[in-house]
Structure formats: structure tokens, C-alpha cells
Amino acid sequence: MYQKKIPVSLDCGLHLFMEVVNGKWKANLIWSIYSGIKRPGELQRKLPNASRRVLDTQLKQLIDHGILYKITFDELPFKVEYELTVLGKSLIPAIMYVAQWGEDHRAELENLIKT
Amino acid sequence: MYQKKIPVSLDCGLHLFMEVVNGKWKANLIWSIYSGIKRPGELQRKLPNASRRVLDTQLKQLIDHGILYKITFDELPFKVEYELTVLGKSLIPAIMYVAQWGEDHRAELENLIKT
Structure with a gap:
């Protein structure tokens, strides 16, 4: 059970979580990569309402925050995949x-968000 | 235990959660109100980095999404409080x-987010 008074440390924990996942597509990107959709083009098709540029920016921020890492395969055609770090997992x-x-x-929620 | 393949319905559930809490201060607002900080001025002092205008917008969105409701007390000085709905709780x-x-x-995370 949770308590009515929230400790300061959890207040900070919430802030840290929001720093990492706040961004329109970040949670979806993490989830997609976890479920095996790892290449930029596949992620773009999975999230067609996001522009490629926005996805690239959010992927980069997730890398900077230690959630993802990028693998560049040394082969032709050029191939890139994203993978979750231990922290990301x-x-x-x-x-x-x-x-x-x-x-x-x-x-x-569907009712409330539509109206 | 979670499974590697994520059902479509949870994909949708994640989207709905993000619709509700995405916004720089929303999770903090919900948490603050839950912990007893319910008046607009108090919320502003709790979150000094947010402008009053942004907080007001995010509070309004949380009301529209059925997470909060606003109580206006019929007394002077004029007094307003926010409260969590059942859905918000x-x-x-x-x-x-x-x-x-x-x-x-x-x-x-503190190390990663700072750098």
C-alpha cells in the first residue's frame, strides 16, 4: 500500500522517470525496440504519425540518457539497429x-480523450 | 513476468497513459495534489520552474481528461482547490x-541527465 505522505526521494524519482520518458514517442520507441522492432525504418512504419526527424531526435536523447545504444553493422547495405541497455531493460x-x-x-479514457 | 511479445491492447494502454501524463508538469501536479498541495498558488510554489500559465494549461488538460476536478469555494477571499477524481486516484x-x-x-540517472 502507498502512503499519503510521499517521501522527497520518490518525488525526485518521479522527476527522473519523467526526464527519461517525457517526449511524445519515447515510451513507444522503448516498447517497440523491446518487442523486436529495432531498425529506424521499421520504427518509422510502426509510428507513422511521428516524423522521422522527431524520431531521430528522441532516439538520440534516449541514447544520451543511457536507455538505448545504437549498433551500426559494418556491411552493405548500411544497417543500423537500436538495442536497450541494461538500464533501458x-x-x-x-x-x-x-x-x-x-x-x-x-x-x-478513450471517451475522455476524444471529447 | 512480462512476455517478449507485447499484446496490441497494452500498446494502446501505453498510448492512453502517455496521452494523460505527457506534459512537463502533469505527473508532478497529480503527485502534488495527491500529497495535499491543492491550491494554485501552492502548486506554483512547489513547481517554481513552471510558469503559472503552463501550470494552468496542464491543470485544465488534466480536468478534461477526467483526472482532476476543480472546487471553487463560495467565499471571500476567492478560493480554488484541485482534487483527484476516482480515475485520477x-x-x-x-x-x-x-x-x-x-x-x-x-x-x-542523475549522472546521465546532467552530462
Whole structure:
């Protein structure tokens, strides 16, 4: 059970989580890469509403924050993949948890977000 | 345990969660209100890096998304408070979960985010 008074340290923890995942597509990128969609073109097709430029920027920020790393294969045609770091993998249960919240309240939320 | 293949429904749940909390201060606003900081001026003091205008916009979006409601007290001086709805309260365990992730990886994240 959670308590009414939130310790300062968790306040800071929330800030750190939001620093990492805040950004329109970041959680989706992490989730997609986790589920095996690892190449830039595949990610773009998975998230067609995002521009390639925005995706590239968010991927770079996720690399800078230690969540992803980029693998460039030394072959032709030129091939790039993104992979989760150990820290990135540790985010997956948290993302699953919040996604389950969204799923549990899906009907209500879809109604509220549309209107 | 989570599985490697993520069901489509959870993909949607993640999108719904992000729709609700994406926004620089939203998770902090929800958390602050939950911890008893309910008046606009108090929220502004709690989050001094946010402008009042941005906070007002994000509070309004959280109301539109069914997370908060606003109470206007019929007295002088004029008094307003925000309160979590039932849906908003259901977000607290999810926010606690992700905040714990941030706290568990605090040293690593503070280092990465600074640089």
C-alpha cells in the first residue's frame, strides 16, 4: 500500500522517470525496440504519425540518457539497429505497469480523450 | 513476468497513459495534489520552474481528461482547490511505481541527465 505522505526521494524519482520518458514517442520507441522492432525504418512504419526527424531526435536523447545504444553493422547495405541497455531493460516492467493502467481504464479514457 | 511479445491492447494502454501524463508538469501536479498541495498558488510554489500559465494549461488538460476536478469555494477571499477524481486516484500506484524506478536508478540517472 502507498502512503499519503510521499517521501522527497520518490518525488525526485518521479522527476527522473519523467526526464527519461517525457517526449511524445519515447515510451513507444522503448516498447517497440523491446518487442523486436529495432531498425529506424521499421520504427518509422510502426509510428507513422511521428516524423522521422522527431524520431531521430528522441532516439538520440534516449541514447544520451543511457536507455538505448545504437549498433551500426559494418556491411552493405548500411544497417543500423537500436538495442536497450541494461538500464533501458529495467524500464520495461514500469512501462508495462502504466500500460496496464491505460488498458484497465481504456473505455473511460478513450471517451475522455476524444471529447 | 512480462512476455517478449507485447499484446496490441497494452500498446494502446501505453498510448492512453502517455496521452494523460505527457506534459512537463502533469505527473508532478497529480503527485502534488495527491500529497495535499491543492491550491494554485501552492502548486506554483512547489513547481517554481513552471510558469503559472503552463501550470494552468496542464491543470485544465488534466480536468478534461477526467483526472482532476476543480472546487471553487463560495467565499471571500476567492478560493480554488484541485482534487483527484476516482480515475485520477487510480493513477497513483502507477506513478509510485515509475517513481520507484527513478529512485532505484537515481545515481546512474542523475549522472546521465546532467552530462
